[in-house]
Amino acid sequence: MGARAFFRKELLEIFKTAKIYIIPLLFLLFGFTSPVITKLLPDILAGLGEMEITLPEMSWVDAFGQFFKNLNQIGIVAVVLVFMGSVAEEKHRGTAIMVLSKPVSKAAFVLAKFGAAALLVLFSLIPAHLACYIYTKVLFGEAPLVSSLQATLLFSVYVLYILGFTVGASAVMKSKIAAGGVSVGLLILTLLLPALWREPARFFPGSLTGYPNALLTGTLSLPEALPAVLSALILTLFFLGAGIFFFEKQEI
């Protein structure tokens, strides 16, 4: 109940607040700058001092590698920071009481937030990928469209998973700082698990952070990414479900 109205409100909020600028512009910035920095890196290092650093010749693989590295580090942190207060802040400020005293469900309230956030983040990836692709093609003369799209698709699944636990934690916690703390904890756990437990690593969502590069260099095929993709999607649903479950039990 109320899902459509909530979703429309979330989209309206994105367009009428700074949210419409932060994620799209940041991702776009990575799309533009990653190929340029990769291309100029040898010259930058040469200009730094007398010490001679020999770098292997940079290629389109390094440009895309830089792009996904930026997304995985700064991009993901930005996603957590922007959406950690999505539900918790409404509970804390008191806007949630105004709407949840109406004939609506808390599940619709949470899912609308996740849906709108996912839409914003996924749509932000399109121009960012396009910018990275065009600049790489221009600067390096080569850029594979299909495999780079597949790599972006894998990152999309990973970012959905991040959004899943960020929005889920926000639904459970009473302040956005607490929700942010839980989200950062889950993010660290996500990144550590594949490194600590190598045997089943291909089933962990954290493996998705390295998959875009592996796909571009040809050391991974798309079907090989399937276990991590499926576990990420299942865990996304799990975190959202758990968030809604605990939110339903909370008194506002």
Next chain:
Amino acid sequence: MAAVEIEKLTKKFGAVAAVYNLTLHVPKGTVFGFLGPNGAGKTTTLRILLGLAAPTAGEVRILGKNIREDRSYLRRVGFLPDVPVFYNWMTAREYLRFTGELFGLEPAPLSRKIEELLELVGLQKEKKRIGGFSRGMKQRLGLAQALVNDPEIVFLDEPTSALDPIGRKEVLDSINAFKDRVTVFFSSHILADVERVCSRAAIIDRVELVTEGSIAELRQKYGGRTLELEVTEVPDQLLQKLQEAPWCERLEVEGNLLKLGAMDEEKAGRTIPPLLAEAGVGIIRLESREPDLEEIFMKLVKRNGS
């Protein structure tokens, strides 16, 4: 059928009771004042009525629906919390459209309803974002959003508490404008406001119900009469004699004006003139009137040990 039926409602947070054994029936079509000092349990009661908190014990039926079993009553009620918080980036129209959509209202009738409500609360010309609204404007917008679904009952939690006199008057005028077509549950600790808009009232103190009835019944039951006696001077000797009089249950002094709660008006009328003569005090005015709600409230709350 009463609009709101509360039976033995208790809400505890750990060992501490926020509401205890509250039984209350609010008849349809009334403007019902829910009075109590801060911390008496008014907001907790309202949160339970709106399904925002679960009761520890007891039963609540709103419009005949048991609120624990059937949430459909929420379609037929409106609610204004004590401090309404809005999305500051929205305009008043956008917020009312959003709340109307939450009730599943169709676009065309909703647009008409929005204009009607904005006119009712005097915000029809406001185009700016809610973030730029004064507290009074937000409270009036809160009233409008509580009415967007044409509710049968509207719950108002301290709608005037945080407002200056002008804001209070505007909100009370708005309530007076719609109170004939809806049951109003008006929670407040401002007695003058309850007296101004309510036809019935319940008084709670220290999480328990103290009394309930129409304003006239409460006056009759608890009021006695209030005598206002204006005199030329107020010597201590006179005050002492008046306080000791068996008919005097209350004495307030405001300059040369004495307010006396008289349990037996006739006896008081016979005793006062000789007391004044004995003290050598001249009389300017002696007037007998019904007690106001504040006087009843103070009397009941004191009796309850506050």
